[in-house]
Amino acid sequence: MPTVKNLKPNTPWVELKTTQADWDAADPALLQNAIVQLHLIRTFEEEVLNLAGQKLINGPAHSSIGQEAGAVGSALPLVVADQINGSHRGHHQFLAKVFNGVNPDGFTIDGEFSDEVVDVLYRTMSEIAGLSDGYCKGRGGSMHLQWKEMGAMGTNAIVGGAVPFATGFAWSHKQAGTDNVAVTYFGDGASNIGSVLEAMNLAAAWDLPTLFFIENNQYAVSTNVFEATGEPRLSSRGIGFGIPAWRVDGQDTLAVYLATQQALEHMRSGKGPAIIEADTYRYFHQNGPFPGSAFGYRSKDEEAEWRERDPIQLLEAQLIRRKLATREQLDDLAARCVKANKDISARLTEADPDGKPGALRIRPQLWPSPDFIDVNIRGELPSLEGLTVKDTADFTEAELEKRKFVDVVADVMNRRMETNDKIVVMGEDVHKLSGGSRGATKNLADRFPDRTLGTPISEAGFTGLGGGIALDGRFYPVVELMYADFIWVAADQIFNQIAKARHMFGGEHPMAMLLRMKIGTTTGYGSQHSMDPAGIFATSVGFRIIAPSNALDYVGLINAAMQTGDPVAVLEHDADLYKTEQLAPKDLDFVLPFGKAAVRREGADVTVISYLSMVQRCLDAVEQAGVDGEVIDLRWLDKATFDWDTVGESIKKTNNVVIVEQGAQGTSYGGWVADEIQRRFFDYLDAPVARVMGGEASPSISKALEQAANANTPDIVAALNEIVKGN
Incomplete structure (x- = not known):
């Protein structure tokens, strides 16, 4: 009979719960700061849903109402140089991180909202509405919020898509010799995605200060976490990678704060990544102003049970118990937060002259110009002054x-x-x-x-x-x-x-x-x-x-x-x-000019366009075919850096074009080039643009089939003969 030994994980996995003593020891300024942020975020999201209900938000509005404690509790211990990113449901995390950056002394219950805080609300709501005053100038919308200078590196519409980037932030912190960290927020659905697990493994293998913060709000759209995985305690992922993990009540702001403090102490001391799972709940559906029960995948009783543990109510009860705030002060705070966000909404909207009475529209002057759509897809090419430019x-x-x-x-x-x-x-x-x-x-x-x-x-x-x-x-x-x-x-x-x-x-x-x-x-x-x-x-x-x-x-x-x-x-x-x-x-420091193709052979009969190893095959084919072909080596292939001047000058001279590539038809590069040539130079062409490429099938391992799948010199010769000699 084999012997059996129970194995133990090499890393801690704990559940953290607050006690009365923790609440009694908590800094009053911390608790006041937290409750103001919870109210500001809650009322901000409610106003976003109000706009969405009036069809004034283009696209989805993924609210985090009910989940604010995880964002506020985890962001409070961070500094500006710490970086975060997140998912499509990221308004609360973005706001919490940025509030702490623009308001480093924290909020007080009776304090006025500074111009900087109001501007954060305005620019965030503008971005969600797709307006030019938004942080991403309206391009990001609800799901792509970024203020890099404040360490908010971008929320993300692809579930789990942002997580690997956070390991890059963390690597940079470590390589730069700082003790800063990266926090990546994602949900229960993303916890099962391959790139997330790959990122966890890399962070663990390289000791990168990455906090994987799992907002387990129980549902990936309508699929319950118990349906999606055999282990619904998602912080258990840490055991498999040797990452210490904390599981906390995500409705308890102080519990999240204390767990984050412990995780930060671990990471800032150079011990690598950490995981926090905050068990929480979103009150509304995946997006929009309706509860999940309206769509039948959860019950009203379940929703009511979670609302009884509302993070705002839980924190307010502790503030009142400790005599740090009165009910009247907290009600006044809530009303001021509602007003602040209503005022922001009013700055974005006006009466719709073509709508029903009371209908609103976005103020037309706030929309970005349509001319802005393709600006800065890439950066402007820099000057090469001071460098050795040679061809x-x-x-x-x-x-x-x-x-x-x-x-x-x-x-x-x-x-x-x-x-x-x-x-x-x-x-x-x-x-x-x-x-x-x-x-x-x-x-x-x-x-x-x-x-x-x-x-x-x-x-x-x-x-x-x-x-x-x-x-x-x-x-x-x-x-x-x-x-x-x-x-x-x-x-x-x-x-x-x-x-x-x-x-x-x-x-x-x-x-x-x-x-x-x-x-x-x-x-x-x-x-x-x-x-x-x-x-x-x-x-x-x-x-x-x-x-x-x-x-x-x-x-x-x-x-x-x-x-x-x-x-x-x-x-x-x-x-x-x-x-x-x-x-x-011998010189390894020179640069070739940007966007400059090379004419490898001058000719008058046909323009042959190619790149990589096919350039030499084109030169060989021109000689074998006995045609006077002009062979252009593109060098830069992207649309922004393509050398249309050289190509166009050649076409105007030869009036014939053959595009040559080795690869398969389905992923062909020459398709868009041929289309663009016929748009730009149709009047100069004596014949349709000819193309030489591989077959439909991917190359096989058999040498004979591999040669048949790829374009070769004889294929180019045949194309040249057909377009120039007509045979």
Whole structure:
């Protein structure tokens, strides 16, 4: 018979409850500050629901009425430099964090609301209504609230989507040598999401001061927490990752405050992350002004039971018991909070001249201009003054040397990390195997061990961590995905979070980072490691894209890309480029000009447009076909940095176009380019734009099927012959 030994977790998991002694010991100023914040937040949310009920809020209004104690209790011990982010239901957390920033001396029950506090209410309600005076200039609305300077780094509409970013904030705090922390708020629904668990694992593995604050309000829309998981005590997640966890009554502001104090002491002393689960309840449905019982998924009796434990009533009872406030004072406070928020609402609305009597509308002058819609999707390209700007033709033979392409990839990042101590490189195995799986990070771990981070296999987790570092702004993350196909594993973090962060939060804050990825076509790695992601990035919002076809370009493009304040997708070809020997620059500090394509061969018969390893195939095909083709290497692939001047000049000369790419039809890059060419240059075309690309199927591991799936030189020759010679 086997022996059986009961195992014990290596980390504490406790339930914290307040006692009468805790309430008696609580600082009167703390309790007064808390009750004012609870009332301000409650009445603010009630006014938001009032506006939503009149159809004056475009989109959802996810109220946190009933959950205020978790926000106020957890935010009170924080300082401005501590950072928070949260979920779609985040008005209360945003307000609590910002109130403490603009009103550091705290509120008193009888005190007047300062102009700064009123402005917070005004700008927050403006943002929820989608108005230009909002913190994100109306782009964020109810679900995307950010005031970065106050440590409120952004609420988020994707359930669990913000959590990995918080580990990036925490990494930045730790790397900068501060004792500040990051708090990420999310609900019971997000507790089951993979990226949340990946973030917990990363925070634990790297001892990052991240507080995972779970607002367990019992329902993910209408699905009860007991239906969604086998362990409804969600703080138990901590045991699996070695993270200490506290479970508290989320209606008890003081209990949340005391638990947060203990968690902060743990994190500020360098011991890594913590979890707090606040057991709470939202009084209303997922969004809007109706209770959940109106939709049949919970009972009126259940709702009444929770309302009997209302956080405001619980705190008020203690204030009265301790003779820190009278009933009259508290009623007056509630009335003043109602009036303050009604006054804000009145600043946003006016009588609707076309509506029924008493109907309101948003004041027209408060709407953002429609011209603002595409402003600051990316940042403005910076000046390159003071840098060495060179292009291919500027190099002499003496300035070049034969190098393997992948060694140049490693060399230029070594050089950048040597000259800039803010750069951090992360990815799977980047710190091992003599520079990762292909040697692209050679020597980095030896030279910069604290800034070369080998990650777990958790693409969503570490990509999101890199995004958080970028949003924080103190460091420059370089995130490596081992293969381009893995963008799908990290898709939410790449496309919903990193790519949209600048624009949806108002466009003012940079998101500077590199996302390097290896394209595995012709390596025999099959369907899940062979994707060309250019089309995906080009047709999504927010990224710049560089696609170097040679070692010299790699250096100049990387250096230029890192001057921007934007996320940049770096496409690197494995078999067709990494292993080749090419002329490379000895100078690793020069930059190529922004948005400048390279004409690799001049010609008069047809314009051939391509990128990466297909550029050389195009040059070969032009010679084999015997046509006078002009071959353009795009280098910059994103819409904002595309070189339409060079492309247009060539088309006006040749009157024919062939777009060449290696990848599959379904994720093709050339589709949008062809469409744009026909819009811009239709009158100059003698024939429809021709396209050469891979097949519909992803490449298979069989060498014969792999060759059939990808576009090759003979395919380009055939296209050239057809468009130029008509055969």
